[in-house]
Amino acid sequence: MTAADLATLDLADPQTFLDVDLTELWRTLRAESPVHWNEPRGDNPGFWVVSRYADCVTAYKDNKRLTSERGNVLTTLLQGNDSASGKMLAVTDGARHRAVRNLMLKSFSPRLLEAVAEQVRKRTRGLLEDVIARGECDFATDVADHIPINTIGDLMDVPVADRARLVDWNNRTLSRVSSEDSQMDEWLARNEILLYFSDLADQRRRNPGDDVLSTLANGLVDGAPLAEDEVVFNSYSLILGADESSRMSSIGAILALAQNPEQWRKLKSGEVGIDTATEEVLRWTTPAMHFGRRAVEDVELGGRTIRADDVVTLWNSSANFDEEVFPDPTRFDLARTPNRHIAFGFGPHFCLGAFLGRAHVGSVLEGLRDLVSEIRVPGPGTRLYSNFVYGYSSLPVELVPEKA
Ligand code: HEM
Numbered sequence: 484m485t486a487a488d489l490a491t492l493d494l495a496d497p498q499t500f501l502d503v504d505l506t507e508l509w510r511t512l513r514a515e516s517p518v519h520w521n522e523p524r525g526d527n528p529g530f531w532v533v534s535r536y537a538d539c540v541t542a543y544k545d546n547k548r549l550t551s552e553r554g555n556v557l558t559t560l561l562q563g564n565d566s567a568s569g570k571m572l573a574v575t576d577g578a579r580h581r582a583v584r585n586l587m588l589k590s591f592s593p594r595l596l597e598a599v600a601e602q603v604r605k606r607t608r609g610l611l612e613d614v615i616a617r618g619e620c621d622f623a624t625d626v627a628d629h630i631p632i633n634t635i636g637d638l639m640d641v642p643v644a645d646r647a648r649l650v651d652w653n654n655r656t657l658s659r660v661s662s663e664d665s666q667m668d669e670w671l672a673r674n675e676i677l678l679y680f681s682d683l684a685d686q687r688r689r690n691p692g693d694d695v696l697s698t699l700a701n702g703l704v705d706g707a708p709l710a711e712d713e714v715v716f717n718s719y720s721l722i723l724g725a726d727e728s729s730r731m732s733s734i735g736a737i738l739a740l741a742q743n744p745e746q747w748r749k750l751k752s753g754e755v756g757i758d759t760a761t762e763e764v765l766r767w768t769t770p771a772m773h774f775g776r777r778a779v780e781d782v783e784l785g786g787r788t789i790r791a792d793d794v795v796t797l798w799n800s801s802a803n804f805d806e807e808v809f810p811d812p813t814r815f816d817l818a819r820t821p822n823r824h825i826a827f828g829f830g831p832h833f834c835l836g837a838f839l840g841r842a843h844v845g846s847v848l849e850g851l852r853d854l855v856s857e858i859r860v861p862g863p864g865t866r867l868y869s870n871f872v873y874g875y876s877s878l879p880v881e882l883v884p885e886k887a
Pocket of ligand 1: 555573584726732769770771826835836839840
């Protein structure tokens with residue numbers, strides 16, 4: 484990777500992530516061009532690529548000058564706006580963001596989530612027992628795909644029969660499985676999810692429960708209920724945020740354990756605890772590769788001037804491997820402490836579901852530790868085609884059971 488390669492680099496193109504050595508790419512960017520200008524390509528305008536940890540954190544904190552209100556991922560930012568702006572938490576800033584976030588946080592208190600985490604552990608154990616009995620499985624479709632959707636499904640009280648459909652729509656919305664899938668397909672899938680939650684929210688207004696969707700549909704902010712589109716967009720964001728990233732972390736965890744047998748042994752022997760190991764898996768997998776912002780005014784960052792109206796992307800997948808913060812960053816080290824990764828972002832938009840994300844990854848690590856003696860990955864997996872989510876849509880795995 485040379486300076487000339489950087490000049491032709493296009494991080495808006497999902498194919499780039501399949502073609503280049505990402506570790507090498509991020510190392511070069513951090514060293515040579517930490518606040519880098521990705522030139523305009525085709526119909527896309529240019530945008531800034533921020534790759535150092537300190538610069539990403541500075542930008543995440545500054546939601547006054549670097550707003551989320553015109554989109555928070557590259558695709559929508561390059562289109563110029565996000566249709567959910569001001570209605571969905573992740574693309575709302577200021578007082579409204581704080582008020583709606585507080586309402587939603589009530590449904591996500593650790594006390595309540597403790598009960599949900601227990602359910603996650605049980606469900607994960609059950610799924611692992613099934614695939615261990617078979618000997619081999621596709622860890623993505625047989626295990627990981629079924630965990631987060633059911634957790635958020637329980638929290639929002641989504642009928643069990645509808646959940647498989649939601650996973651399918653999610654897959655088509657966020658990360659296209661291949662270059663064959665069209666933008667139109669993504670758009671249609673997104674609309675299906677929105678319509679689905681509009682109907683379900685109606686039912687919860689007539690018949691409220693103590694689930695998160697009922698909180699959104701019936702809760703008050705400044706004495707008034709949320710607008711219909713706020714309810715629907717926030718439901719959409721929960722189902723999406725909860726599902727994809729957690730699945731990708733769990734699949735990445737099993738791959739990393741298979742490739743690093745000495746770390747697997749440390750987990751098995753109890754030398755490393757589940758909580759510490761979970762943080763390293765989150766850092767290592769960093770499923771949400773970037774989030775983005777738009778500059779409201781000129782901002783100095785990492786020695787460069789970002790102009791008002793410019794698109795800025797913050798690459799968690801690089802920041803989490805920044806040698807300034809993580810000693811020996813390309814070593815998968817389950818005992819790594821401290822581990823101040825930014826897989827969940829940072830600052831005012833810090834992930835609302837971090838507790839659940841951790842519970843998902845932790846439940847997989849715990850289940851594997853207790854039930855499995857050996858993990859083998861017999862063939863290559865299938866990587867997602869995405870400039871946003873890193874991970875695998877398929878991963879063949881053989882699990883050897885722990886002797887009874
Ligand atoms: C925000 C990552 C799981 C719901 C975020 C952000 C990141 C992130 C990086 C910051 C976005 C930004 O700054 O623009 C992850 C990862 C997860 C995960 C890596 C799993 C491993 C979840 C779960 C839920 C969730 C389980 C829901 C239950 C949200 C929501 C926001 C958010 C609603 C927006 C918060 C705000 O704007 O104030 N997530 N997430 N996430 N996440 Fe997650």
